[in-house]
Amino acid sequence: MLPERRHQLILRALREDGPSTIVALAERLGVSAATVRRDLVRLDEEGLLTRVYGGASPVSDRDEPFTDVATVRVEEKDAVAARAAALVKDGETVLLDIGTTAHRLARRLHGRNLTVVTSNMAVYEELADDAGIELVLLGGMLRREYRSLVGFLTEDNLRQVHADHLFLGTSGVRPDGRVMDTTVVEVPVKRAMIAASDRVVLLADSAKFPGTGVATVCGPDALNTVVTDAPVDERTAAALGEAGVAIVRATAAALVD
Incomplete structure (x- = not known):
């Protein structure tokens, strides 16, 4: 075995x-x-x-249901999502992680000529009727309250795909640049997403710095870009900089279509 x-x-x-x-x-x-x-x-x-x-x-699974998290820091998440959407070029394949910020990013992709791969049911529902987007829903076990698909089937599916960009969510970023998560069962899926992608963009509003979490998803060396709505604390910024990670600031201006 x-x-x-x-x-x-x-x-x-x-x-x-x-x-x-x-x-x-x-x-x-x-x-x-x-x-x-x-x-x-x-x-x-x-x-x-x-x-x-x-x-x-x-390890206790301390994450909150999707519907609860969706109502928190909405303006900040929208700014991050809008700035992240500007990184995507037509014709690309985009991998969207679970979570509410990825869902808000999906809203910014309507009308684009893209392939979107996801295990996020909210993203699937958002883009299902957009004829311009080739939508690939990964298989797996449904976690209803968290609107996500997980498990070895999801991981196996990810080994069959390749993405230009992964937009990755997180519960928090440690001062040493490690990306953390409290949803333990989703960590292997996140790692498989990283392995399937050319570039990894972390979506993290300012509340995620410095962050907490029970499980390490990856180190800063796995990231290419971090999109956030506010300056990152000095220690974390230094760790990301040493790893060659670009920090992209999202502002309210990014919300203008």
Whole structure:
């Protein structure tokens, strides 16, 4: 069994059954306790579970439902979305992450000649009737309250596509430039999106700096551009600059069509 598949099964077992021992996980997966122990170390380092004596426990999923987040910092998200839309050229393939800012970006893509790939159900519903856009909806397990598709099917689909731009969401950006997320089950999908894209643009309003999150999505070296509505704090800006990441400022003027 491939390590990636084992990791998925371990995380699923912890989500479904709660804390578990190494022995129980080894029996469930049909592998050695030593293999499970190495897997737990790796997943703990990535923030996807918490190691405890003799086993592991799940990380709590502290994200808020899509409808709640959609009403927060609307003006700032709109400015970020408008500025990000200006980075897209007709004829390109665009990959849109889950989240409310990506949905607001989708609203700015109407009438464009584009291919849009997404696991964001709100983006799908926004663009479904736009005849000028080739819309690709990734498969997977539906998380209804969060309007997203996740799981190994989503990740497998992403291995079959290639995008010019990924517009990535985040729960927060650490001062060292690491992109974080609180939605643990969506982190593997975000990583697969990064791998499928030529350029990665992080959509992050000023509330995300400096940010928090239980799981690391990627380091600053995986990013090309950060679009935000306000100056980034000095330490984070330095970390992004060292990694060669361009910081693009969105202003209220970007909201003018």
